[in-house]
Amino acid sequence: MDKSDRSIFKVSVGIASLFVLIGILIPEQLGQAMVVAQGFMLESFGWFYQLVATFFLVFSIFMIFSKYGKIKLGKADSQPEFSRPTWFAMLFSAGMGIGLLFYGVSEPIAHFASPPIGDGHTEQSAIIGMRYTWLHWGLHAWAIYAIVALALAYQKFRKGAPGLMSATLYPVLGEKVKGPIGQTVDVVAVFATLFGVAASLGLGSQQINAGLEYLIGIPNNFMVQMVIMSIITVLFIISANTGISRGIKLVSNVNMSLATLLFFAMLILGPTLFLLNMFTTSLGSYIQNVALMGLSLSPFDGNESAFTQGWTVFYWAWWISWTPFVGMFIARVSKGRTIREFMVAVLFVPTLVCALWFTVFGGTGIYLEFVQGLNVSGQGLETALFYVYQHLPFGILLSILTVALITTFFVTSADSATFVLGMLTTGGDLNPTKRVKITWGVILVASTLVLMASGGLAGLQTAIIVSALPLTFIVLVMCYGLVKALNKDLKEKNNEKGKLKEKKMIGKTAS
Template identity: 50%
Template sequence: MKNISKVFYITIFLVILAVGYGALSPENFEVVTSNIKNFIADTFGWYYIILLSFLLALSIFLILSPYGKIRLGKDTDRPQFSTITWIAMLFSAGMGIGLVFYGAAEPLSHFAVNPATAEPGSAEAFKESLRQTFFHWGFHAWAVYGIVALSLAFFQFRKGQPGLISATLKPLFGKKMEGPWGTLVDVLAVFATVFGVATSLGFGAVQINAGLNYLFDVPIGIQSQLIIIAIVTVLFIISAWSGLSKGIKYLSNLNLVLAIALLALVVILGPTLLIFNTFTDSVGGYLSSLIELSFRTSPLNAENREWLDAWTIFYWSWWIAWAPFVGMFIARVSKGRTIKEFLFGVLVVPTVIGAFWFSAFGSTAINIQSTGIQDLASASTELVVFEMFNTMPLSLILSFVAILLIISFFITSADSATFVLGMQSTNGSLTPPNTVKLTWGIIQSTIAVILLSVNGLTALQNTIIIAALPFSFVIVLMVIALMKSLKEELKLMKK
């Protein structure tokens, strides 16, 4: 394979070590990674909370400041993709599959199983469940993606640097980023991306298996899940092979159509008035309590702190770990947009869509639970949405559309990742060779298969969260380098 950088070989070596450890000693791997993850949550939880709140504040500042007029590219460049397609692409790569997986399950859990502060099953728990879910999937998550993507897009398209994480640090460290230190930064980004997507492949296969079992009595087990991964792997490699302007673009638009169709069906067939009322009320609650939620650490309440570690700190770590992959993909499809247009689109649109999605699915699930129609809270996470559909009219159609959407999101996330991994391992090439993308696609699926077969997905998830800590320091440096360069760029524009 041509143009392969040393990042490729170093990351492959580290992946083999980690996966080998997980495959040969899965229980020990899970115990060790869980202990490290818990230590990081306890020790650095305050740091994650401050960091993400700072990134959100910085995003708002950049939108409102004169820096917002700077274009991500030359002044004559214009967006390659239409706004609708662009939103569909960033949404699909960012967290699309998570909305289906957690759309009903997370609000239901916050309501009936383990609320943050309210009494389980109470009216206050209902309100809190949606407010907390909006918080976890809203502005803070997209601020992480947005700032990382902005930095990459600015240096790549405006300053002519290669599309690498390390290249964004050159204003601070100069040529050193072309040596071992730059390689270390890029290896960390690729490692987090590989394991992050492999985890999604594993969990996605489990949920598709659950849906197919509900619809067609397909057996739930490792054999079915391996077949699902094999089929999806072929599909996402074909999509990645066809390029950014074909496969990924068309699939992202398909995702948007299927998601709107499923959302509309749930709103119409579910408790429609309740959905609109809870959406309106919960958005107000989310916005009015945003500052308090953003800085809550519960230092004097051990039980509440445990909840924060399990939910908020977990999500903040997860978004940081996914930032190299999602940020790089969003950057790649955002050339030609101004900083104001870019950050507003990345922050506001997915947050609003996500809030309405969780209102529809969460309110429907909680209504079913609280009225005693069915005990959804006792179902496993991957089955909650299908059990919910089972109580609604047109249940087979709802489940079928949901499975199609999961598969479509599944393929889009994976082929976006192969594209990004190809860029990262070919010195930032905007058109990585198909052989490189094929190799990464097979590697990701192999990791998922191996660790799924030994029940090692939880340990893999822990590994990604652990990788988030060192990458968070990289994000801090990226912000400093970006602000330094934006200040210089604004001076040049004024001249």
Template identity: 50%
Template structure:
């Protein structure tokens, strides 16, 4: 099924209009420019509905953990004889590369150092604050994001491969809305999905462009300008479009495997060339503190200290970002997960990346904290003067072969950039061709250009702040859709269990 649907035409036109709106100079529309309007909307959502993001994300974690231990765990995502299409290693590499590759490299060293100097509570720069910094870094990149991905990916894989429904998110809601999802209601749902994907991925592409330019500036002396970032976006866009045209089993598969090899190599180098004992002690301590304090962190608000904007700046942004990424990552993970049981699927998607992410932050963030706390190296100085994008390179500068390893890190960011973007063009192609597993190249080309254009415009309008604003806005309506997806899944599982019992009694 390669039919281009009206979702494609409507969402493509609106996205292009959005890009045109972003190009209009601020002095032409002083109160109606893109940056001004989106900032107002974002401020309203965070002030009034921060609790909604918090409760929703925690609900997805509870639901995902329930599925692992529930009686539905043995249901296969496909027909009874279906076997998994990819090995465990390739499967983990693909979902990990799509799931959060650029973000891990960007924030691996920057986030713990940022929390160390501006903690959610406590005195900055103390040993206790260093523990809190690691604990919250693991919290933001642990079970919560992967629970969102697992929930949506499971729904899409279940309905696509077991129920033979179209591979679009509106089809997942048929148990709740019936055939209305085939009309205007379904079109609206799928358009929201497309926009969440475009701007969720644009945020990551923006982070990637900022960090590549930051690395080129810090390591090789390039002038870090918006022009350099635009050039990077153009070059990487050409590369990921070439990759996207080669299909899922060539470009994306090979690059995903290359990503995971490069990432593990970088992490192992930093682990063994750096303070190994300190890092492993920190990993053990931080992971234990994360598990112990997970319930408290999951519900933490500051009702008696409303001026504390830490949660708005960090937790609410991350929760919105993960929700905005869910349609993209969920669709992609679903596509590569046929043949696995629900228990196997949810356990793999939830636990393996969470543990790997904890080790990653312990190595990169732990190295940065070790330099600051024990050796007097002021990594935060570079963050304050230049930005979060240079934190990793400031850390690598104090390692053996620092320049060479920094070049490898820039290459890793580029490959993550390419895999995230070409996976997104594939997903957008699926969502706008009625769920086709093999969307036409011309459709992928259009979406590739649009998401790069959106990333460039958001960067031009306000850098990191504009990227974060876009994520928080588009995540709000999709969070409501995600909650409906949970209820739809539960209803479908109950119906399947009832049918199974009826069949068993007849035999």
């Protein structure tokens, strides 16, 4: 690391350590401050997050059909490092992971019971609940990831820039990205990543605890969750230190296989025909209403407004906070892809998988409550999935598989995050030292525990929303810079073609 890289590392570690210390010394005061901050951010900037998320989706679709589609993320002769199946597995497991299991049943059933529009526990609320879940985990989310990943991959593999968020702003800021402005951008990215991933780790530890309570009666409380996180910390640090092509690739393939097995088990053991009908109906409803849902804030309806702020705006902030982490990771494994292939794959393939996943898991929960009269919606967010398992064949086996899958997702998310945090604080080094990765692994887990102790899920949400706001402006500038760089790229290519054509014409004339 050079002097500027060391300063980014020291500043980031210092601020993060200070945050952890405050959480240990005055957790109640930190929790109260988070509540105030969350309310202010949701009420004051909800409109902004809605507009920005929609803009990112429109921008992503534009990139697919634009004149830039054939440009390769790398030199002209670059070839992909990973096969398509492995590539899909790596980008998907890093991009969603634990959230799919935590919210798989709990979010659709929560919207079914308390929809933003109309009465709950009705046929209409079931469709509304599913389409809003698709909204939160669908095209908008993956568009946010795709833009940042594209800008990072383009600058890294085509222009030879370091793998840093600040490097994506070079077309706009020029050499200024190497000074205080660029360093500030990278520090903002560090903390957005830190808090975004911390939320997933907090959810994962809660659900592993819920699964162990269901399977073997282990108490469901913070102390047990702290032990769980400590054990898994050792696992993901070991995985992270084996390198991306070994440890992370291996774990990504394992959890993709486990997720596929669990998905088909639920589809077969659950109400299969009902789920297929639900998917088809939800697909039509989502396509018909996606634009309206993505821009709705309901200034005249307090219930719908509260729903949008508490769910939709939170998700947009969460996905934005994950962009340095997921974007860098996707960029790292996407060398050699064309822009069109990259955008289509990152935008549509995971969206379809998420839609299928939530239909099968959430649809099963809705079926058990609406048709069979069970109280699925009355369960906690982390326990709803295991409650559903109790009423399916092979429920114990499904629970064991789920705990194993959450653990592998936990490891994948955490070791990918330590890798990215290491890159951000070492000047874009694709192979951060073990000391750097271990340091960030410890800080990541400590930050998660502090947020859980001081505010629980609300604390995690607040940290995400606050850290995502400055990053949102950075991503907007990134979009402008990306188009500017691509236009320059095409202009240079056309000039080269023109010169080559001119040489050929001169040669023909001379002959």
